[in-house]
Amino acid sequence: MAHTDAHSSRLGRLLRGIALTAVVVFFLFPIVWIVMMSFQTNEQILRIPPRLVFEPTLINYKALISGKLVTAAGSLDLPFMRNLGNSVLLSAVSVLVSLVLGVPAAYAFARFRFRLGENIAFTLLSFRFAPPLLVLLPLSLYFQDLGLANTYTGLIWVYQLICLPLILWIVRGYFEDASPDVEHAYRVDGHSWWRAFTRIAIPLAGPGIAAAGLLAFIFAWNNFVFALILASADKQPVTVGALAFVTASGIQYGQIAAAIVLSILPTLALALYAQRWLVEGLSLGAVKG
Amino acid sequence: MSDQRGLSVHALEVTFGRNHLLRGIDLDVARGETLVLFGPSGVGKTVLLRAVAGLEPAARGQIIIDGRDVTTRGPDARGLGMAFQNFALYPHMSARDNIASPLVARGVAREERERRVGAVADLLRIAHVLGHAPRELSNGQKQRTALARALIGAPGVLLLDDPLRNVDAKLRYEMRLELPRLLRNAGAATLYVTQDYREAMALGDRVAILLDGTIAQLAAPEDIYDRPASRAVARLFGDPPINLLACRPTDGAGGVQVTAAGLRRVLTADRGAIGRECLLGLRPDAIDVHAQPRPGAAPAELVATTPLHERLVVLLRSAGGEEVVASVLGAVPAPGSQVWFSAETAHAALFDAASGARIAAAAPIMEAA
The missing domain is CATH 1.10.3720.10 (MetI-like)
Structure with missing residues (x-):
């Protein structure tokens, strides 16, 4: 790696890394956020300010798979x-x-x-x-x-x-x-x-x-x-x-x-x-x- | 004709819209014979092959193979072998499966298939790459694989569409040496398309020159080289191309006298040529260049030289300003020198300047200027 051309220079690699990270974060952040939301209760989600660290729960998946949505207003069938x-x-x-x-x-x-x-x-x-x-x-x-x-x-x-x-x-x-x-x-x-x-x-x-x-x-x-x-x-x-x-x-x-x-x-x-x-x-x- | 073994093409026509690409093509190729189709690009050589193969929907006429009229049969029912210019190998199959494809189509048993693929691969020296996919093969190996696929079914008719076009020079020479033996062994009626007159000379038992949609001349290759039927055929067949020098023949002792580019010759020709505008065709290899004046030689300036194989191609400018190309063996003086050139007119041809048709079958009468 003794080359000093633009492609392998340290600065170039650093900038490229930053650019790639920015692109990945930009495109994947909504999906990551949704995945995180899916492991939280409605109360946790609506907290202000939102937190990155939380106690994960499977309650949402349970409700979906069992087909029963339990809310404050009562239970609802969910096909x-x-x-x-x-x-x-x-x-x-x-x-x-x-x-x-x-x-x-x-x-x-x-x-x-x-x-x-x-x-x-x-x-x-x-x-x-x-x-x-x-x-x-x-x-x-x-x-x-x-x-x-x-x-x-x-x-x-x-x-x-x-x-x-x-x-x-x-x-x-x-x-x-x-x-x-x-x-x-x-x-x-x-x-x-x-x-x-x-x-x-x-x-x-x-x-x-x-x-x-x-x-x-x-x-x-x-x-x-x-x-x-x-x-x-x-x-x-x-x-x-x-x-x-x-x-x-x-x-x-x-x-x-x-x-x-x-x-x-x-x-x-x-x-x-x-x-x-x-x-x-x-x-x-x-x-x- | 239709009872003979081999290929017969009668009154073949191919028309695309208003464009009559081919018209009135008649060909007979016997088993074991190689007929070369020669012509400039775009003249319809490949289309003619495709018509014989049944791949050209626009073709009209009759195709007879081994006495069987196959005009209305599809390409799969004609018993052909064909090698395409671009090889047309099946990219998702190994070389072995490519070659075996015609046998698979006929339901040949696996062991028999293996044996015959092995035999043809040995013949073409590609046995070591049978397991490779086409993209892993060199161009030469691709070409041999395509050739093996065309040969393996022992077809009655073999159609080879410029198979040496896309391979390197070394391999082209090798194949030019090998192909005559291969084709003789195959025993098929072979149609071979090429644009290289040396390939035509090396491989053709006969050569058909295609020009303007018809066969301009059909003869043995040496005949075409020595006695081209027209100016167009003469220009096409030969490299470097033939010299065509303007002249107006006069009455000479024992024939017609021709003076062109400072050379004066008497040719035995039809006396009707006398007084007409003509072109004297001289092959470059019939012209000799001398450093010193000699009887019968005309003065010229040596303009440039370039090597072509073992010969040297020399561009001369005659005293009258006409350019003459010579192809000589051995050394010549440096460019810019004054030289003299003579012509061996045994195979000189005389063409009518207006129609381009050949006038004279020249005879070897040498006469000093």
């Missing part, structure tokens, strides 16, 4: 765990359906030029331009008539508005980046079109599909307004269910914090798992160089 289950179900199935529909469509848009192709692709993207409230009123009326209101099927269908365009456009870019020659070579080897698609095209677009799936999952997970209008209590995801913490006797900050921590966990776990996929394969040198 949080059911909401969490709904979130997992709705997001996962929505993303799966979107992948099954969107990946072949993305391949078609990337590889073939057909009439109105660009228009169709753009129309699908435009679903993301419209504010959800614009479509919600007519949609809820149709759903009442069709018997889709307050069903998982109906919600998953509406969630396609969130997931499908995202997956279609991200995965399309990955297919376009891959050289068609690699698939052609596989075809010339004697493999069918379908095998070239499943054995070559999809694995090569794997990182893109993983990234798009993860993003779509997060967007679906965080959706609020579709589920608020189209689902009643037993079909609601956590985002809507969290409204229950605003009770007659006040806002249950401790439970809200614990609920946030619990509802971050599935997406966090998925992100950590998918991260492996995101990095791996991005560096695969498909063709020369």
Whole structure:
């Protein structure tokens, strides 16, 4: 380490350390604070001035998991765990359906030029331009008539508005980046079109599909307004269910914090798992160089 | 033609919108023969290969392989081997699985697959890297892996799209020596695309020159080099390119007399050339440079030299200001010197200046100025 260039000079390293720390504190502080809040009672949280050192309690998690919220005004049923289950179900199935529909469509848009192709692709993207409230009123009326209101099927269908365009456009870019020659070579080897698609095209677009799936999952997970209008209590995801913490006797900050921590966990776990996929394969040198 | 073993292409056309990239292409390649497709970049050599492989949806015409009309068959049902210019290896598979892919497609048993992959890998000297992923291979190894994949199925037709383009010079020479033997052993009808006329000379039993969407000349490589069908073919095939010197032939004893760049020659040519604007084509390696005047040699200034392989490429400026390129063995005087140059006209060609078509099959009559 005898170099004296800017990158390894002591001052440079120090400044870089400070800058990195500032960034990390800036982004992670709210999350750390919420994690700390989730281990405190409402009284502890509302103390002024707030304290960094406290006696941790699991009361918030107990209330959430048991489904009983005990407040000064009495006991209240809290379907949080059911909401969490709904979130997992709705997001996962929505993303799966979107992948099954969107990946072949993305391949078609990337590889073939057909009439109105660009228009169709753009129309699908435009679903993301419209504010959800614009479509919600007519949609809820149709759903009442069709018997889709307050069903998982109906919600998953509406969630396609969130997931499908995202997956279609991200995965399309990955297919376009891959050289068609690699698939052609596989075809010339004697493999069918379908095998070239499943054995070559999809694995090569794997990182893109993983990234798009993860993003779509997060967007679906965080959706609020579709589920608020189209689902009643037993079909609601956590985002809507969290409204229950605003009770007659006040806002249950401790439970809200614990609920946030619990509802971050599935997406966090998925992100950590998918991260492996995101990095791996991005560096695969498909063709020369 | 359709009953012969090998590849037949009839009336092939490829049209993109209004752009007729290829039209009226007819080719017959016998088993064991290597036909080189040669032409400038963008002329449609790769598109022609893709059309034969069934990868070009815009292609019209007939493709017959070993007597079987495969025009309407997909690329997987034509029994081809193909090596792409960019190698097109499967990045998520090992070199071994890359090479075995055509055998997997045919449902060959694992032991048999292993044996044949081992054999072809030995042949191409990549047995030690079979376990590697493509990104761990050098360009030369990638190229050999792609070649092994094309060869392993013992295909009736082999399509090689400029396979030596992306490898270094040393390996290109090695492969130029090895490939004829490999291709002969493969016994396939081979279409070989290249832009390098030396590769065409080294590998082609015959060469098809593609120009403006059609085959401008189809002949043995030596024939094309010595007797190019047109000015365009002559300019394309050869490096350094042929000298084209303006001249107007006159009536001479025993032929037509040509005076160009201070050289006077009598060629046995069609007497119709007399009095027309023509171009005399002289290969650089047919021109000799002398430090002293001698009979038949024309004076010139030596402008510059540059080495090319074992030869020296010399740029001369004649007394009339015309630039002449010579490719000589041995030393020449320093740039700026006064020199004399002579031409060996056994293979000189005469082209009509207006149409570019070849006029004369020149005969070796040497005449002093």
